[in-house]
Amino acid sequence: MMPQTREEVPPPATIEAAALHRLFDVLHARGYTIVGPTARDGAIVVAELDTADELPYGIGVDTEAGRYRLRDRDDRAAFGHSAGPQSWKSVLHPARAPLWSADRSPDGTVVVREPAEQQHRYALLGVRPCDLAAIAILDRILVGGRHPDPVYAGRRDGNLIIAVECTEPGATCFCTSMGTGPHADSGFDLAMTELLDDDGHRFLVRAGTAAGAEVLAELPRRPADEATMTRASSAVADAATRMGRSMPTSGLPDLLTDSRESPHWDDVASRCLTCGNCTMVCPTCFCTTTEDVTDLTGDHAERWRRWDSCFDLDFSYLHGGSVRSSGQARYRQWITHKLGTWHDQFGSSGCVGCGRCIAWCPTGIDITQEVAALSLLRLAAESADGKDDR
Amino acid sequence: MSTSTAPSAVSAAVPQPYRVVSRRVDTADTVTLELAHDAGPWPAFAPGQFAMLTAYGIGEVPISLSGLPDPDDDRARRLTHTVRAVGAVSRALHDTTVGAMIGVRGPFGTSWDVGSAEGQDVVVVAGGIGLAPLRPVLHAVLAERPRYGNVVLLIGARTPADLLYPDELLRWGAAGVQVGITVDRPADGWTGHVGVVPALIPIARFDPARSVAFVCGPEVMMRFTAQALRDRGLPASRLRISLERTMRCGAGWCGHCQLGPLLLCRDGPVVDYALAEPLMKIREL
Amino acid sequence: MTDDMFSRVGSLAFFAGLTREQLRALAGAARPVSYAAGARIFEEGETADRFWLLEHGTVALDLQVPGRGAQVIETLAGGVVLGWSWLHPPYRWQFGAVARESVEAVAFDAGPVREHCDADPAFGYAMLRLFTPVITARLHATRLRLLDLYATAAQAGQP
Numbered sequence: 001m002m003p004q005t006r007e008e009v010p011p012p013a014t015i016e017a018a019a020l021h022r023l024f025d026v027l028h029a030r031g032y033t034i035v036g037p038t039a040r041d042g043a044i045v046v047a048e049l050d051t052a053d054e055l056p057y058g059i060g061v062d063t064e065a066g067r068y069r070l071r072d073r074d075d076r077a078a079f080g081h082s083a084g085p086q087s088w089k090s091v092l093h094p095a096r097a098p099l100w101s102a103d104r105s106p107d108g109t110v111v112v113r114e115p116a117e118q119q120h121r122y123a124l125l126g127v128r129p130c131d132l133a134a135i136a137i138l139d140r141i142l143v144g145g146r147h148p149d150p151v152y153a154g155r156r157d158g159n160l161i162i163a164v165e166c167t168e169p170g171a172t173c174f175c176t177s178m179g180t181g182p183h184a185d186s187g188f189d190l191a192m193t194e195l196l197d198d199d200g201h202r203f204l205v206r207a208g209t210a211a212g213a214e215v216l217a218e219l220p221r222r223p224a225d226e227a228t229m230t231r232a233s234s235a236v237a238d239a240a241t242r243m244g245r246s247m248p249t250s251g252l253p254d255l256l257t258d259s260r261e262s263p264h265w266d267d268v269a270s271r272c273l274t275c276g277n278c279t280m281v282c283p284t285c286f287c288t289t290t291e292d293v294t295d296l297t298g299d300h301a302e303r304w305r306r307w308d309s310c311f312d313l314d315f316s317y318l319h320g321g322s323v324r325s326s327g328q329a330r331y332r333q334w335i336t337h338k339l340g341t342w343h344d345q346f347g348s349s350g351c352v353g354c355g356r357c358i359a360w361c362p363t364g365i366d367i368t369q370e371v372a373a374l375s376l377l378r379l380a381a382e383s384a385d386g387k388d389d390r
Numbered sequence: 391m392s393t394s395t396a397p398s399a400v401s402a403a404v405p406q407p408y409r410v411v412s413r414r415v416d417t418a419d420t421v422t423l424e425l426a427h428d429a430g431p432w433p434a435f436a437p438g439q440f441a442m443l444t445a446y447g448i449g450e451v452p453i454s455l456s457g458l459p460d461p462d463d464d465r466a467r468r469l470t471h472t473v474r475a476v477g478a479v480s481r482a483l484h485d486t487t488v489g490a491m492i493g494v495r496g497p498f499g500t501s502w503d504v505g506s507a508e509g510q511d512v513v514v515v516a517g518g519i520g521l522a523p524l525r526p527v528l529h530a531v532l533a534e535r536p537r538y539g540n541v542v543l544l545i546g547a548r549t550p551a552d553l554l555y556p557d558e559l560l561r562w563g564a565a566g567v568q569v570g571i572t573v574d575r576p577a578d579g580w581t582g583h584v585g586v587v588p589a590l591i592p593i594a595r596f597d598p599a600r601s602v603a604f605v606c607g608p609e610v611m612m613r614f615t616a617q618a619l620r621d622r623g624l625p626a627s628r629l630r631i632s633l634e635r636t637m638r639c640g641a642g643w644c645g646h647c648q649l650g651p652l653l654l655c656r657d658g659p660v661v662d663y664a665l666a667e668p669l670m671k672i673r674e675l
Numbered sequence: 676m677t678d679d680m681f682s683r684v685g686s687l688a689f690f691a692g693l694t695r696e697q698l699r700a701l702a703g704a705a706r707p708v709s710y711a712a713g714a715r716i717f718e719e720g721e722t723a724d725r726f727w728l729l730e731h732g733t734v735a736l737d738l739q740v741p742g743r744g745a746q747v748i749e750t751l752a753g754g755v756v757l758g759w760s761w762l763h764p765p766y767r768w769q770f771g772a773v774a775r776e777s778v779e780a781v782a783f784d785a786g787p788v789r790e791h792c793d794a795d796p797a798f799g800y801a802m803l804r805l806f807t808p809v810i811t812a813r814l815h816a817t818r819l820r821l822l823d824l825y826a827t828a829a830q831a832g833q834p
Contacts, residue, residue: 150402292444294446298447
């Protein structure tokens, strides 16, 4: 399901920006439903695209903590924007999904039916390296455990992933700190780097799998020359030095475990609305809940699954009350899980450094600043105890 | 302690219809149901594991097995669940009738790993409905009685009327299990102990140096029971408890059952006390 | 008899930690007792002039409730001490005690023990250090029962 990364692949090629239309034709001819970025309702969202014209040419974004605005670029870059409010989980792990339906016949027999097989094969166009890492994380959780999730498995099966490297990080980005970007090196069928300069609007395209190579072979292209490859890798390397945020990752799980009784949670709780925006925009937040519904006769029942958030008061409801009823307990749960216990549960960090949670928090809570604050508090506590600084 | 080793015999996401073949009223709010499967392979449940039970059209809850199918007896292929009516779904399951259909997904979770106690004394401590998930432990031990040393069963109940499986308790006592029962509130004619269940631990006959303890009940009860067992010299590494958190999937997808680093549907519900103890001390974890 | 009493009192785990002199003083006030099943050991309201170290058998503590008769509030078994009202005025039992089954115990005369506590503060302190944890543990257990942990939310009267 995940593209292999060590298959025989052709060398990198250069395509003109206009070839994106041909890319759409090729993908459609191969039966893919193309999903990619488009500007809608004041944001760059993830949607089904019919033509390359729907890509957000010339649109950039202006982001900061608690802020996201579209702006006009002074060029026609198609991917000149950092992460918007949606991620690929909108496609792969949708906000609402049917799980099964059941009918009871007059003699009491119950027949249960699973939903029809997933009809679409998705081509994901414009997947940022941070989001590539997020998809890999969701793979581990939802299909890498002992019980594969059939909804995710169905939607993930047959994906064609076209990554786009970042050359312009946003103010809230910190993929470099989390080791997930801005360079795409695995997990894709095709990886593109957009170049816009005196030599024109073009893309360096690398195939990561045989499936990607097949698609590339149908596009008008020329072998990438040394200068183009250098320019692309320099632009990406340069982007790595211009990240808006950074996160010290060494010892993070221990820091969060040590901070369980920290006075800092009171501080965050005074700012956090427990609105759950962060969990909705986060590309790795996967929590769901189920709802059983029935018709008036009670003979037809269905179970639907929908996104849930650990910030919801009822998330931890047990025996008449919620285990995590205070806002500070719920914020602590989210950040400790994302940066700490995720390692225990799934073998990696849950954070890919996309910065969405920072931009989309209405009160501008910044996960990197919260970690810094916890770290300082722990240092201060250790000094007070007379221990050595770590 | 082992994780479930057998693959799911039923789809992890879709509840399979099982027929209720018997319903026994245990107490004012608890019943024991036996479920039978009309067709298809039998899921291999181990003691301590749970199933997600669906009351079609109402909802789904995790319920531990309180009795396992006998693999050697086709007619005895029943899943047994003891259900207490505490919410809408469990009330619907509790009120179900013989012949009705209930959806089953599973097995999920870790097992008590009874076999690891072979050659040692077995100490089972149950609080309230916590006796239900422990019942398969007694069955497993008594099925291979010579392999175990002293077998102790200590039970705490709210009142004598809330005691589960009273006939079986008598049979186990006759089969050589030390059965100690205490209630929070006695009723007229009650001649047994009155008080909290940890108070029974000092008078139970077992060798803490060669014992494994299996404890299930409300968290507070488990903590103080663990303390009393440790006071007698039983190490936390040979003490297992069954933890509970809300579950919306049982299969590791929904994120609800987290307790710190543990996903209780996958790393629990049976957890070594050495691992659980520090987590249980943190408020609102 | 006194030597037997001394070694019997000395072997009781409850008194581990007392010095030989302190054990001797206790043994001087001690005698072995046994009660048949159903025998009343003391009545609520009587003078608290003894305390017991239970060795075998179960004892039920009860209170007389008009209209409901004797209500058992707790049972004690195995190696625990019975009675602490002898420690402080008004030296009256707050509850009664009945042998549930045949009971063997060591009974201690409270009067001589109290006199010794007054005369020897170190002994008095040692006795308090033995008895205070018992009282705390019983209070704690009672509070746990008050929490009604085995009740459902509905039974416990929560909203």
